[in-house]
Amino acid sequence: MRYPLAYLDTFSGPVPCKVTAITFPGGITQLTIQLTATRGAYKRGEILDRHPYNVIPRNCLYRRRGSKHLRVRAYKWDCIDGRAVASSFAVTL
DSSP states (O other), X not given: OOOOXXXXXOTXXXXXXXXXXXXXXXXXXXXXXXXXXXXTTBOTTOEEEXXXXXXXXXXXXXXXXXXXXXXXXXXXXXXXXXXXEEEEOOOOO
């Protein structure tokens, strides 16, 4: 089974991870992630439960050419057939 790839948003920068489960304890969406790299205090293989706002799909995090600032496209985590699925969408104001 392929798990969606993502980044965990931390103070030390984005940490690569994969989303292994999506749950709804008490009606609140929660993602279970497994870290795929070691960054600072976060160790590879560690399993964490996080809010979807802290877990950014990899295709939604980008950097403009010549810039050091990371940008995030709008995204949403959904549960389809018991699996976590990320979808990005355009925001119109």
